[in-house]
Amino acid sequence: MVNDTILETQGLTKEFRGFVAVKGVNLRVRRGTIHALIGPNGAGKTTCFNLLTRFLPSSRGSISFKGQDITRARPADVARLGMVRSFQISATFPHLSVLENVRVALQRERGASFDFWRSEQVLSTYDARASELLDAVGLGAHAHLPAVELSYGRKRALEIATTLALDPELLLLDEPTAGMGHEDVERIAALIQQVAANRTVLMVEHNLSVVANLCHTITVLARGEILAEGDYATVSKNPDVVQAYMGAEHV
Template structure:
């Protein structure tokens, strides 16, 4: 009889990220109030809400840039509530930021290579010759190809249009091989053409991974998201697909006074 240990055939949980009664309080002001969030594995999940709803604070809690006042956060069933940001990044939770976070005076290829250095264990070996990173060129070019930037590899990043800088940021995020990507306002400040390009890019890179994003553009939310959580005053107001949440009277009331396009019907939002 063989003593070989066979891998488990039990299916992975459908929930990749879950919060229970998540609270963040700042000197008496409750920014996040009892949030119970469930993100399904493989979904593109949007976190939306009016200004001041607590979306960014919630993101900062999930990526451990802030410590919860109370409640728990679980990733793949493991409690990460008190883990530091670098540890959860190594576990596969990687975040992009509202402001494009790339090195402007390096080339596009060099930006991706820096993100890939972590796998070599040489992230801080700044005294080593740049030639030691040449082994990463093939992998970096493959990542650039995946986001449509391969022909810009030699361009200095500062010369790139804003929309392509955001695509580069997604490439550097992918370089960390995330299981869960958190995207903070990925289309903020973009024109229609760039928004369409980034929407297609997010759909493409969502294969075999989960995406949770904060997004104001309802065209993006209605066009690519499988699930939506609406926050208002730090609490969950509604959840479901776009058709469900856009028709919810409580959601409509919460958005009163906002840009009228924000609560367009799914057909109008996709136009």
């Protein structure tokens, strides 16, 4: 039988000088699903993301990706294996065009070469694929606009395009709809659903209506520990989850 687990942690723990930010987390993400990490502020969600992608070393526990132990892997190696993340703050090159931003991400396949300094002819070989990715995220008409001129929601869409340029099997999205108006939230939610058609998505998200509509499995964190797990109907009725969100958000 094919193993349907793409990412698994056992006892994942992170301590900062005696403060336990993530405690004994056993997480299992199934291939081809959209999986959410939710919880009140300070629950340990972003710290958990940083541990999974090895931006932070864990204090204890193990991380397995596609059956391979990555507990002590370097972040760049984790990305090369196919686990790529976005960040809460949009990370684009503001004064490059939208197309050039995606092109920079596509240059990964050239390894360590400094394509920033190469001829336009060399760089233009990436244009077709960059254009495809921009069309996929609804930015085709904005390809030659400087990234700084995009609206906030479209900057997040550009960030997703640059992340997709790395061709991840597992896409980690950290608060993809944070700070957005209703229209941008709907656009990004539709985009996440679209890109999840042929890959796995693990997301941290505060907008519970987005979580309810998109996610197959939801893991609720509180004080660094898993409080509940299941589909939205299950976790939203869990008394412990409701209590954890009291005064923060209504589940």
